[in-house]
Amino acid sequence: MTAELLDDVLLTVAALFVVLAIAMFYRAVAGPTTQDRVLAVNVLGTNTVVILVLLAAALDEPWVLDIALIYALLNFLMAVAISKFTVERGGVL
Amino acid sequence: MIETIRFGAIVVLVVGGLFFTFVSTVGVLRLPDVYARAHTASQADTLGAGLTLAGVALALGWQSATIYTVLLLFFVFLTNPTAAHAIARSAAETGVEPLTDEEGENR
Numbered sequence: 001m002t003a004e005l006l007d008d009v010l011l012t013v014a015a016l017f018v019v020l021a022i023a024m025f026y027r028a029v030a031g032p033t034t035q036d037r038v039l040a041v042n043v044l045g046t047n048t049v050v051i052l053v054l055l056a057a058a059l060d061e062p063w064v065l066d067i068a069l070i071y072a073l074l075n076f077l078m079a080v081a082i083s084k085f086t087v088e089r090g091g092v093l
Numbered sequence: 094m095i096e097t098i099r100f101g102a103i104v105v106l107v108v109g110g111l112f113f114t115f116v117s118t119v120g121v122l123r124l125p126d127v128y129a130r131a132h133t134a135s136q137a138d139t140l141g142a143g144l145t146l147a148g149v150a151l152a153l154g155w156q157s158a159t160i161y162t163v164l165l166l167f168f169v170f171l172t173n174p175t176a177a178h179a180i181a182r183s184a185a186e187t188g189v190e191p192l193t194d195e196e197g198e199n200r
Contacts, residue, residue: 006103013111036127039127039131039177046173049142053165054145072165073168075172086183
């Protein structure tokens with residue numbers, strides 16, 4: 001009984017995370033500078049990773065965690081690469 | 094008894110993570126310039142994701158999937174501030190002006 005209640009809690013929290021991620025799209029679309037957009041997409045990617053982990057735990061599908069790990073890696077690479085390529089001579093980090 | 098304590102701890106961690114992610118979302122949507130947004134994205138969002146992943150690791154219990162979740166927690170803890178720092182640094186080097194008042198002081 002507790003296990004089902006726990007799954008429901010995790011699914012509800014995942015749904016609320018989806019709402020927050022959709023709200024983040026506003027900054028990705030309307031952000032005045034390129035850096036605003038990259039930052040919004042980066043935060044959105046972190047939210048996606050958390051949603052994937054919550055779904056993996058609630059639905060008892062451990063293979064989704066592999067996707068979450070790779071998504072986090074690509075998200076970090078995306079942010080650093082775009083930051084580097086928007087600067088002349090690539091001087092970030 | 095121990096199950097009830099574990100359940101309460103999971104709910105507190107996950108809802109705390111949801112709260113801090115909400116704070117970070119409001120910050121990214123409402124703060125005035127890139128540097129303030131990078132600040133809230135690096136701090137509140139890292140804390141929110143970390144708390145939620147810790148809650149999920151507690152919910153999974155002793156199994157191999159927990160190792161993935163803890164690894165992901167450490168990874169997010171390291172990479173999220175690094176990415177926000179890189180973005181803020183690229184904004185500074187491409188000439189995005191920070192928001193100041195009339196005397197040129199930082200607000």
